[in-house]
Amino acid sequence: MRPIHLQIAGLQSYREAQDIDFSALTGAGVFGIFGPTGSGKSTLLDAMTLALFGKVERAPGGTQAIMNQAEQTLSVSFTFELGHALGVKRYRVDRQFKRGGDVSVLGSLCRLIQYRDDEAIVLADKAGEVNQQIQDILGLSMADFTRAVVLPQGKFAEFLTLTGKDRRAMLQRLFHLEPYGDRLSAKTAARFKETDVAIRALQAEQQGLGDASQAALALAEQRLGEAREAARGLRERLAACERRAAELRAVRELQRERASLAARQAALAAQAPRVAQLAARLARAAQAERLRPLVRRRSAAEAQLAQQRGVARAAAEALGAAQGALAAAQAAHAA
Structure with missing residues (x-):
């Protein structure tokens, strides 16, 4: 400006x-x-x-x-x-x-x-x-303008007499940089703490590694070979155990299937009397089915006979009436 x-x-x-x-x-x-x-x-x-x-x-x-x-x-x-x-x-x-x-x-x-x-x-x-x-x-706001453009009266002389830390603090107050300085200090402290923790962890890990000499390395390699051999034997045993476990699972499945079939057979055996009753009823039903035409013809004959009997009864009644009429006519004729 x-x-x-x-x-x-x-x-x-x-x-x-x-x-x-x-x-x-x-x-x-x-x-x-x-x-x-x-x-x-x-x-x-x-x-x-x-x-x-x-x-x-x-x-x-x-x-x-x-x-x-x-x-x-x-x-x-x-x-x-x-x-x-x-x-x-x-x-x-x-x-x-x-x-x-x-x-x-x-x-x-x-x-x-x-x-x-x-x-x-x-x-x-x-x-x-x-x-x-x-x-x-x-x-710029008014606060920014008065801090960055118009230096307050008396602050410049004060600034000239300051050195080191005091001058930095003065600049922070003039330009309101305290929050940035505080955050930077906090971040630096946190970073230092993280680094210190990491160093301590590395030191503890280094102590846990123990001796790193040639003899210790050779001994470690020997132990590694033994461990690998033991691991190979354990893997073989594990494979054998897995095969045995598969066989036992197959046997268990067969036993379960056998038990299921036995239970089903027992259930069927328990239903045998009822099945026999049903079979007898079925035989009688078949026999009755064979006699059904005769029964139908008998029923038809009985109906026809009943009809003929009715006709005969009617004819007899008509004959009786005719005979009565004849007798009456004869009596009239005789008279």
Whole structure:
């Protein structure tokens, strides 16, 4: 960020409007602001911070007691440039405040402007929108800006007098690097502990290996050969046992099958009387089946005989009636 122009009025010791043109100063790339203590050097940085973020880093609450006691309004306008891949972009931030109490102030105007082809374009005109736009443009929050760009007053002299560990701690505090240092220390301690545990494990394993001389190696090879021979014998015994186990499993299966057949035979034997009864009933049924035509013919003959008997009975009754009629006719004739 390159400062171009700063205008302040009513800010701390700057009661009257002040215009500061940085164009001539920034031409060389580096410039300094010098003056006795209390001359307002830090107020210029406060004015830039107030214009960009609406707060002053060293003021209580960000805005308490920043207005000159003899004034009722405070204004600040800051023009700056930022370099981009497409070129340089120029912005201007305007803010105005009015007194809200003895030490408090209230924002009355806030505006962010971008210059494009000598034309001023308003990007935002509300405090929240301006703050967000500034953070997006700079890529820094107010805390980041005051730590990385604006070094707080008195911290630089303190930093120069520090050495070694104290200087590293100071840098950590300035740039809020304590969490990273703590995590690095914790990670280093954990790595050291893991390495120490691994070393102890290797030492214990080395002690467990014992003597590694030629004689010990030869003895170990001899024991290895004996162990291999014993393992070969055990494998042969294992194969024999597996074959025997297979034979015994086959025998057990045959015994189970035999027991099953015996049980089935016993069940069939228990059903023999009932089977004999069924066979006798079947024989009688077959005999009855052979006699069924005769029974049918007998039944038909009996029905025919009964029918003929009925006819004969009817004829006898008709004959009796005829005889009675004849007798009556004869009697009538005789009379």
